[in-house]
């Protein structure tokens with residue numbers, strides 16, 4: 001990524017628990033001063049959780065900055081990939097926290113993508129019944145997971161099924177870290193960016209459509225703007241419904257089918273963003289069944305293809321297994337699958353009256369058409 005992007009800041013408005021999201025370049029080196037300014041206690045050790053792909057690149061910068069500001073910091077490194085979101089790895093991190101001497105005023109930092117954020121956040125939520133937490137996302141996809149306080153690990157049968165709501169103290173999004181992302185991760189990250197547009201903001205969807213090439217090339221200003229807009233939509237929704245009593249469920253567009261695909265594939269085979277892209281096409285096809293027209297599915301698909309995302313279920317998936325996995329999801333309530341269904345670009349509705357046969361038909365279609373891409 002060449003050049004610098006302006007620093008953008010926004011707030012997740014949760015009253016006394018409101019927190020800032022800072023998006024810009026050169027931010028990791030400012031970690032220590034940000035901790036000092038915000039009154040993080042110097043005497044309580046910090047645990048920096050990261051993964052093997054990120055460790056060598058950025059952990060040193062964060063640690064040096066913290067040490068220069070007088071903090072004690074220990075590093076815990078997990079394997080890269082969704083398989084680390086497990087109870088076993090969670091326990092290893094709790095052991096690291098104990099061995100480091102984390103106390104109730106300590107902080108857990110998540111430096112990495114969504115896996116590290118969800119996992120480290122769950123440690124922060126559970127350790128001593130909750131310690132401070134700071135999110136430092138290093139992927140595009142994590143613009144979504146780093147905001148809003150959902151933290152969790154997976155179970156073999158269901159994604160994110162063991163978790164909590166635990167908001168970070170702040171989100172520090174250093175765009176420099178995105179330069180090292182493998183192209184597949186870049187593309188997958190844009191699935192959640194596009195999702196934020198599809199659920200809330202038609203103009204932003206248009207902007208994504210017009211700027212897809214710049215985004216795929218990681219042009220700093222385009223990237224900074226896209227992440228700001230994604231985080232802005234997320235913040236508005238979370239501020240209005242922190243605990244997903246109603247509105248927040250719209251953030252799950254594409255996730256009913258997407259989570260099932262991830263669970264059936266074996267976590268990590270299909271990237272989260274890829275699974276969500278396929279799931280969003282499925283939801284748009286449901287919209288047609290509800291009478292919102294066929295164009296939505298075609299439009300959704302065209303846009304996702306522009307970001308080189310998958311829009312069909314790859315071969316080898318079993319429909320019965322996908323249908324069964326959907327029933328283990330948090331979105332399965334009172335015997336019904338809950339779907340977020342688009343009504344038009346920029347507006348969705350939550351439906352719990354989707355006939356299972358419609359879902360099965362669409363899953364079959366998305367599998368059947370895979371060979372015709």
Ligand SMILES: O=C(O)C(=O)C[C@@H](O)[C@H](O)[C@H](O)COP(=O)(O)O
Nearest residue numbers: 144148150159160248251252255330
């Ligand atoms: O933050 C939310 O709320 C979301 O639904 C955002 C999703 O994109 C994200 O993948 C989330 O972790 C899924 O939540 P879950 O409750 O369905 O596990």
